[in-house]
Amino acid sequence: MTAAARRATTVGLPRWVVLPAALGALFIVLPLVAMIMRVDWADFPSLVTSPSAREALLLSLRTSLAATVLCVVLGVPMALVLARTSFPGQGVLRSLVLLPLVLPPVVGGIALLYTFGRRGLLGEELDVLGLQVAFSTTAVVMAQTFVALPFLVVSLEGALRTAGDRYEAVAATLGARPTTVFRRVTLPLVLPGLASGAVLSFARALGEFGATITFAGSLEGVTRTLPLQIYLQRETDPDAAVALSLVLVAVAVLVIGLARGGRTAS
Template sequence: MASAVRSRAIPDRTVRVRPPAALIAVGLLGGVAILVPFAALVAGVDLARLPELLTSSSALDALGLSLRTALTATAICLLLGTPLALVLTRLRFPGRTLARALVLLPLVVPPVVGGIALTEAFGRRGLIGEHLHVLGIEIAFTSAAVVVAQVFVSLPFLVVALEGALLTRGEAHERTALSLGASPLRTFCTVTLPLLVPGLASGLVLTFARALGEFGATITFAGSLQGTTRTLPLQVYLERETDPDAAVALSLVLVVVALVVITVAYGRRDRPGVSGP
């Protein structure tokens, strides 16, 4: 009798859990609401002019600048975001909740507000910018300003991804290494960092995608100068007024890049035996 009860209590892992049919229908409706605008974008592409539109000098300049600045911003986020995530998850200090809220603030404020904040900080008359100006260093309205804006808006994505990975893995492995006499630095390099690789990879891909698609903070803080600060999203915005077909074609490029990035970042979750953020 007891064995029969225990056998019934053990879940059958061969049974697939499915949501109710009504929820499936509503979920599909939500998917359609997302997919229809992108399908319309693809349908609106002028295939005959597509090669010409994508190879124009302005489009190539914008694409090249976007790729260079986004890669640079991603590298900076890697150097800054990894230690920052460790501080927020591994250290206990007063005001940690507020510190995390401030770090994640760029995720929720309008990008144009972020651009104004960057201008107040690094503009020629800004809090820090006026001192840099005395030294002959100008950031606003340069390619460096594009990178600064991209780092500002995309750094929280990496921090969130790493926080999730750190909280999921716990501290057991690090505690074991420290108890065996390993230094904190060696523990980080040989234990923590290898465990973070999946989450770090996903975070970096999303960080790159966010940097590549940044618009509001960039146009506010860096301006729109061809070959210097006019990234691909800014080029799309300008082309919308003068050549809508070019705007649609360049928008398609950004959509395809974003789709590839998301697939790379999250496709690993669908593999058997793979888990993590």
């Protein structure tokens, strides 16, 4: 955006909005600055590279990547159905799909526990087959997917609606099969939106806490992700908790930058 365009977008902006905008920015930035000032930089490398911290970080990265893959596999078809079709109850379905955005994560964890736990809706059948989902690494991935999936659906559905379906219609009239249209036309058109949604889903999965501890517990090396490790360290080693929190903040800033880059490209 050029300087002239920036000036044009601010024409008519009330002067009074600057103060609350600055206060809002300070409300977000000051706690981060306070945390950075609290970090013991001399011991920072040892705090973030301890065996338990490395194990928690690697587990978080692995499960978050797996959850992101699941979000893409499940979320792309969901976004396509919501954006390209019309059927009775579609509004209700969209609201249910987006429900994890507003639910407290612990509620999502309880819902998953009573669905896939040993005495849950499907858990008893799975237990008969020798499959125990709750309090396992699989449970971590499922909890992260539950809370992160709406981010991909929202981003991709918006991209699909913005792109429209005129190119898809032209490809269909030329005889292309629906799968070919999706692969050769739809997907390239919305790829920046898909990438942005996937990055946001990864970030949400990486920071997930409530659903994870409720459905998967906190077993070191199995379900104790970095947010859970930070929570436990807060009581026993505050310096380590602050250092690990800063690691998550750095990852979040990087992820937000990638997501904004994807949106700008789109």
